Amino acid sequence: MTFAPAAPADTHVLSAAAMAVALSDVAAGYHDRVALEDVSLDVRPGSLLAIVGPNGAGKSTLLKVIAGLVPAWSGSVSVLGAAPGSAAERIAYVPQAELVDWHFPITVSGVVMMGRYPRLGLARRPGKADREAVREALASVGMLEHADRQIGALSGGQRRRVFLARAVAADAELFLLDEPVTGVDAATQEDIMGILAANASAGRTIIATTHDLACAAQCFRRVVAINRTIVADGPAEIALDPDILARAYSGHLLVLGGNRVVLDDAHHHDESASERHFHDNGG
Amino acid sequence: MDLVLEPLGYPIFIRALVAAILVGTVCAVVGTYVVLRGLAFIGDAIGHAAFPGVVVAFMLNAPFYLGAAIAAVGTALSIGFVTRRTTLRADTTIGVLFAGTFALGIFLFSAIEGYVADLFSFLVGNILFISFSNLIGLLILGGVVLAAVAVLWKELLYSTFDPLGAAASGLPVGRLEYVLLTLVALTIVVSVQAVGIVLVVAMLVTPPAAAQLLTVRFGRLMGLAVVFGVAGAVIGLYLSYWLDVASGASIVLVVTTIFLAVLAFNPRGGLLRPRGQQQRRATAE
Numbered sequence: 326m327t328f329a330p331a332a333p334a335d336t337h338v339l340s341a342a343a344m345a346v347a348l349s350d351v352a353a354g355y356h357d358r359v360a361l362e363d364v365s366l367d368v369r370p371g372s373l374l375a376i377v378g379p380n381g382a383g384k385s386t387l388l389k390v391i392a393g394l395v396p397a398w399s400g401s402v403s404v405l406g407a408a409p410g411s412a413a414e415r416i417a418y419v420p421q422a423e424l425v426d427w428h429f430p431i432t433v434s435g436v437v438m439m440g441r442y443p444r445l446g447l448a449r450r451p452g453k454a455d456r457e458a459v460r461e462a463l464a465s466v467g468m469l470e471h472a473d474r475q476i477g478a479l480s481g482g483q484r485r486r487v488f489l490a491r492a493v494a495a496d497a498e499l500f501l502l503d504e505p506v507t508g509v510d511a512a513t514q515e516d517i518m519g520i521l522a523a524n525a526s527a528g529r530t531i532i533a534t535t536h537d538l539a540c541a542a543q544c545f546r547r548v549v550a551i552n553r554t555i556v557a558d559g560p561a562e563i564a565l566d567p568d569i570l571a572r573a574y575s576g577h578l579l580v581l582g583g584n585r586v587v588l589d590d591a592h593h594h595d596e597s598a599s600e601r602h603f604h605d606n607g608g
Numbered sequence: 609m610d611l612v613l614e615p616l617g618y619p620i621f622i623r624a625l626v627a628a629i630l631v632g633t634v635c636a637v638v639g640t641y642v643v644l645r646g647l648a649f650i651g652d653a654i655g656h657a658a659f660p661g662v663v664v665a666f667m668l669n670a671p672f673y674l675g676a677a678i679a680a681v682g683t684a685l686s687i688g689f690v691t692r693r694t695t696l697r698a699d700t701t702i703g704v705l706f707a708g709t710f711a712l713g714i715f716l717f718s719a720i721e722g723y724v725a726d727l728f729s730f731l732v733g734n735i736l737f738i739s740f741s742n743l744i745g746l747l748i749l750g751g752v753v754l755a756a757v758a759v760l761w762k763e764l765l766y767s768t769f770d771p772l773g774a775a776a777s778g779l780p781v782g783r784l785e786y787v788l789l790t791l792v793a794l795t796i797v798v799s800v801q802a803v804g805i806v807l808v809v810a811m812l813v814t815p816p817a818a819a820q821l822l823t824v825r826f827g828r829l830m831g832l833a834v835v836f837g838v839a840g841a842v843i844g845l846y847l848s849y850w851l852d853v854a855s856g857a858s859i860v861l862v863v864t865t866i867f868l869a870v871l872a873f874n875p876r877g878g879l880l881r882p883r884g885q886q887q888r889r890a891t892a893e
């Protein structure tokens with residue numbers, strides 16, 4: 326298989342303005358610390374794309390650059406045909422689960438209703454149409470019966486679904502999801518991926534980070550592997566290509582027989598130095 | 609019954625009662641966001657920072673709330689600015705500004721000739737000292753704060769719960785934070801004469817904290833906090849009147865008692881409920 330880093334095969338037809346996301350030569354970081362450099366990426370509307378890479382590779386930062394939360398130092402960024410941040414009401418961003426205060430006094434439907442706030446505007450209270458949109462969004466992720474529960478009373482997978490429902494209720498065209506399937510069991514992962522695939526088929530663009538390579542390979546249509554810069558970009562199978570993985574994970578990777586990939590990215594961890602990830606691609 | 613009705617014959621008490629209801633309401637409404645954002649320390653700092661403003665206003669014979677508002681809002685915005693622009697931890701910056709501004713207040717206070725009972729009452733609170741003209745000023749300020757929350761409640765809620773998601777979908781999260789800090793500062797200005805600079809943070813934090821133990825809904829939390837805040841301020845006012853003690857202390861002691869009672873006995877797993885009930889709640893979550 327051949328692939329060209331940062332030049333995916335399916336992008337030559339559309340101009341940058343028609344792309345859901347178009348990044349060219351982007352660098353970004355925090356204070357004086359570089360997190361991304363030379364990142365070029367084109368994403369068509371309706372894509373279902375996974376960003377993979379070891380911890381600290383810059384997955385979350387890339388998502389935040391697209392969301393307009395972290396400014397690009399250089400290069401050009403176009404999101405839904407506009408500068409990042411300009412098409413904000415058409416974007417839904419879901420943060421990593423660890424960043425959410427799960428004890429917050431809010432119900433499931435309250436969280437989903439937040440998706441309606443930006444379009445409602447100041448001083449306007451949610452009305453009947455908003456409540457209906459919230460119900461529909463909750464139904465679409467199978468969480469309607471939990472509408473009145475406190476958000477923290479749910480399981481991990483249910484919490485992710487509620488945040489997806491918020492994106493659906495917002496009627497967003499671009500979903501930016503940070504680790505939407507991390508730490509949920511296989512069945513839940515499948516459910517969530519089914520919801521994402523359905524939304525992509527409906528024309529929404531979905532970009533999700535994950536460090537679960539098996540999931541990226543099985544459930545996404547396109548995979549972008551990054552490690553500060555894009556090291557591979559192509560169809561989902563590349564997530565399991567040993568050469569590409571070796572580049573993305575720069576050596577902290579062992580490929581065993583029988584399609585079993587053992588990933589040891591301990592050296593990339595700032596936070597949890599002893600964590601190990603084992604991924605079995607089912608085979 | 610006379611004990612309750614008798615004081616109502618005095619205009620000074622009626623003014624204090626209006627102030628108590630105002631302070632209880634405004635503190636609970638803004639305090640709900642303070643508690644959910646973990647801004648208690650900032651609230652305390654802004655309260656202390658109001659003191660030099662009060663002293664300067666006294667020296668210039670201006671209404672205290674003007675001086676307090678300038679000092680408190682200035683400090684609130686500086687805290688917001690400095691914590692964004694430096695790599696210092698927020699609590700460090702706040703600690704520096706907190707002590708520095710309060711020291712300035714004490715410095716000016718002690719430079720004034722003689723004993724200034726009026727100013728001392730701002731430190732510990734004396735709700736019965738509130739003049740008619742000050743009360744009008746405080747009602748206007750409090751009204752502005754409540755109106756701002758009425759307009760921005762859902763944007764403040766979203767950016768409190770999920771600042772990244774809110775910012776990505778277009779809410780001006782940074783500006784909302786400055787707005788909230790300003791509202792905290794104005795709330796403190798409304799409250800310092802009733803509860804005192806040293807204790808004002810309790811009115812912001814304690815009623816919503818008690819309410820948070822009782823409900824998982826944001827709207828109900830704010831409503832309950834208002835009930836606790838107003839009850840605490842009114843009962844505290846009566847205690848202050850009957851026992852002739854500083855109103856700040858009596859009001860804060862009442863809201864603290866409410867908090868402790870809720871903590872001990874609340875139906876959602878109070879500390880003094882039988883263990884079986886607590887465990888059932890734990891497994892339900």
Ligand SMILES: Nc1ncnc2c1ncn2[C@@H]1O[C@H](COP(=O)(O)OP(=O)(O)O)[C@@H](O)[C@H]1O
Pocket residue numbers: 355356358359360378379380381382383384385386387595
């Ligand atoms: N808020 C921040 N301030 C400073 N450095 C950060 C911040 N967030 C991330 N970084 C750094 O940027 C790099 C990329 O981080 P991130 O995008 O979170 O990686 P990933 O999501 O792939 O684990 C890491 O080196 C990380 O330590």
Ligand SMILES: [Mg+2]
Pocket residue numbers: 384385386421503534
């Ligand atoms: Mg990340």
